Amino acid sequence: MSTLERLSRILEQRYKLDPARLSPEQPLGSLGIDSLGMVEMLFFIEEEFSVQLPSEGIAFGTLGEAAAYVDELIATQTAAPQPPAEQHAPAQPAGATDTGA
Numbered sequence: 001m002s003t004l005e006r007l008s009r010i011l012e013q014r015y016k017l018d019p020a021r022l023s024p025e026q027p028l029g030s031l032g033i034d035s036l037g038m039v040e041m042l043f044f045i046e047e048e049f050s051v052q053l054p055s056e057g058i059a060f061g062t063l064g065e066a067a068a069y070v071d072e073l074i075a076t077q078t079a080a081p082q083p084p085a086e087q088h089a090p091a092q093p094a095g096a097t098d099t100g101a
Contacts, residue, residue, distance in 0.1 A: 004067040010044050024064030045070060051077055
């Protein structure tokens, strides 16, 4: 399923929008989603695509632009190196002591 299809599914399920109204050229502002709904949509995008959106906010013009942005974000975030796992000293058996010898 493409990013555009997944975004459309979010809009259909969460906002009860008619799938016939959803096309890549569809301005998101014309879908009747208020500003609170747009903020919610950003949370749904993070959840659906397992990405972290920038904290400064995002404004998408069209559904196609939103899909392209999410695709770019996925590519960037999956290509970024992950921080190394925290290193721990090997555990000693219970009752063992370090003699320092």
